[in-house]
Amino acid sequence: MDHSLYDKRHYPVVEVREGYREWARTYEQTVFDEMDLRLLERLRTVDWAAHPRVLDLACGTGRIGAWLRARGAAAIDGIDITPEMLDRARDKGVYRTLALADVSRTGLPAGGYDLCVQSLADEHLADLGPLYREVARLTRPGGLFVMVGYHPHFLMAGVPTHFDRAPGEPITIHSYVHLLSDHVRAAHAAGWALRELDEGLVDEAWLAKKPRWDAYRGLPISFLMLWQREPRTGAGRRGPSPGRVAPGASRSGPSTVS
């Protein structure tokens, strides 16, 4: 669904490249780690250093790459659709390669990654199917996909992805709303099985940084899904077998999926 149905801010809307081209300069001063890094920290079953080949989709300025590198990820590739965001990522010096590409059509070789991550970009995609299929193509059987997103409930509360072009001049970057069930449907159809699901709320940590958001207190603002590519099936399968658990994982408590 296009976000315009829910928009309560009514800022001028620009397309993705135009928006992030302008936001690249100030992006890292305005995005809060509570949005995504806090959820990554809370994942129970991923050993970040155990995956030799990692892809950061929609890597932006490289926040996620820097976080992964600090946790021992060795070879991290990044792709993004906005050259100015990639320039910032390059400055970080944590990526093996960086390329200008769309997350749904990367042009990267099949099966080249053990772990893929995408943070805070799915709201800019009109359709989730091509993303989940492309990441399934890129990930080896049994490999992982960590999807972090801006929560659909927060988007539906009326707040699109936006930034200040200049002080007092807010701009929306064209956004869509995907329900969590939309993610599950698209991922299952591409051969992914859900291993963990988490959600982050607007809580005291948020409000300490953004007191004006008291009106949103208690709302979910971001989510994380840990997907594992079905070991013996590829993209295109209609859904995971409900009884199958990742090698090394158990139903009774956390263990590591690799």
Ligand SMILES: C[S@@+](CC[C@H](N)C(=O)[O-])C[C@H]1O[C@@H](n2cnc3c(N)ncnc32)[C@H](O)[C@@H]1O
């Ligand atoms: C909010 S930023 C997130 C950046 C980074 N992942 C982070 O967590 O800080 C969204 C990024 O998604 C990129 N993006 C949006 N749509 C994309 C697409 N279809 N393909 C590749 N990158 C895309 C934008 O250029 C931007 O850099």
